Amino acid sequence: MGVNHLFDALSARGNEFLGTRYPIICGAMTWVSEPQLVAAVCNNGCFGCLAGGNAPTDVLQRQIAELTALTDKPFAVNLITIAPAYREHLAMIKDMPVEYIVFAGSFPKEKEVALAKATGARVMCFASTLSIAERMIRFGADAIILEGNEAGGHIGHVSSVVLMQQVLFKVGDQIPVFMAGGISTGRMIADVLMMGAAGVQLGTRFVMTEECRAHANFKAAFRRANARDAIATPQYDSKLPVVAVRALRNKGMDSFGALQLRLLRELEAGTIHRQDAQEEVEKYWMGALRRAVVDGDIDYGSLMAGQSVGMADAILPVRDLIDELVTDASAELERMKMRLNSL
Structure with missing residues (x-):
């Protein structure tokens, strides 16, 4: 992969937090982010999130065990706070601890963050406003995923560009902040890292991979x-x-x-x-x-997708997608350097 020292330097904080080679998170997508896809992402240097969704607790436990057998790299389990099975999932992590917990759907209570951290897990929480980001930091979140409404699935109301200015610029020095929503290319990843993000989260583009089992x-x-x-x-x-x-x-x-x-x-x-x-x-x-x-019903089923779907034109192996992203990010940083040196 065409990775340069600029990309490595800007990626250091996110990589240190995630235990990765590249600070790129494959977001948790219910029915999509299953062990095979998550393991492929992790084994190719990035960070995957296993979707808890509303799976029965015993099914989620089996998926965690399956994923652990497929990769020795760190990964997260995603718990959806507004899912009917949320309480059971939250209780389960005491008996089957994982290294990272991502709270999604809505915002966890302070005691729920504390419960997750008590297992030894690092906790990542979503934020869609500055006040929510500050609340999650007070509650003990170890990192923030700052998601703009360009994203797919459950979303907030503010765009990524505005959130970067309102939130990333204000709390990015306090805590690792990973940008999400509308990010689809290596060039954009480079730009976001330059703005101070610790890394990025993508979802839609990982759907369009060979390892993704979606219909x-x-x-x-x-x-x-x-x-x-x-x-x-x-x-x-x-x-x-x-x-x-x-x-x-x-x-x-x-x-x-x-x-x-x-x-x-x-x-x-x-x-x-x-x-x-x-x-x-x-x-x-x-x-x-x-x-x-799962069933392929694209008329009445839910086709959750971010606006970056307009740039998801090809189905690639996970390895090739990651290669494209990090190579293009490195090239963009070199372009920036040359432009600045020419001034």
């Missing part, structure tokens, strides 16, 4: 899509707070709108509690995502 229909939908096809779901009423989800527009997205309206009517009638309604929303996404990723 061929799912990958074909990604290949056809443009950036504007990945849209965010609306929240119709504050009575039913839902975390926005970015996915490719299809009939399944329309069905989610109908589900929200039905649940709002039930909330108004008093026939359902808000927590139960929110759980129904998450169960919908879990089921719809499985239909797309």
Whole structure:
């Protein structure tokens, strides 16, 4: 791989934290980030996150054991705070400790961060505003994943470019910050590292790899899509707070709108509690995502994708994707150096 000393120098902080050769995280994608893909990412010098999703606890335990057999490199387990199985997953890590825990979906409570850290794990938390980043740091997070709303799956409301200015520039010296959302090329990775990020997280591009077991229909939908096809779901009423989800527009997205309206009517009638309604929303996404990723139903399944899907045109081996990213990042840093030296 064409890696130069500039890339190595800017990557040092992230690599030290993650125990990697390259500070590139493959984000946890439910039904996608399974042991085979995560191991391939880790074995090729980057960092993979095993998706907890809403898997039964015994299934997640088996996946952790399988992944441990496939790689001796560090990896994370992703726990979704708004998933129905979250409490069981959180309790499970006491009996089956892992080196890194990533809290996702929403934001963990302080005692939940403490519980994870008590196992010896390093904790990574998402942030979508400065106040949330500062709260996660107070709670004891060891690193922040700063995710812009260009990302796929559950998202916040602010773009990566704004978050870099509002958050990365203010807390990046205190704690490792990994940028996520809309990052798809080595050139962008170089630019983000120059801005002070410890590393980056990508998701959509790792879907388009040979080691990813997602259905061929799912990958074909990604290949056809443009950036504007990945849209965010609306929240119709504050009575039913839902975390926005970015996915490719299809009939399944329309069905989610109908589900929200039905649940709002039930909330108004008093026939359902808000927590139960929110759980129904998450169960919908879990089921719809499985239909797309596993069964190949691209009409009614959920095609969760970031806006970088418009740059995910080819299916590559994980090794080749990582080679492309780090080679292009190194080349971009050399270009920057030459431009500065010419001034």
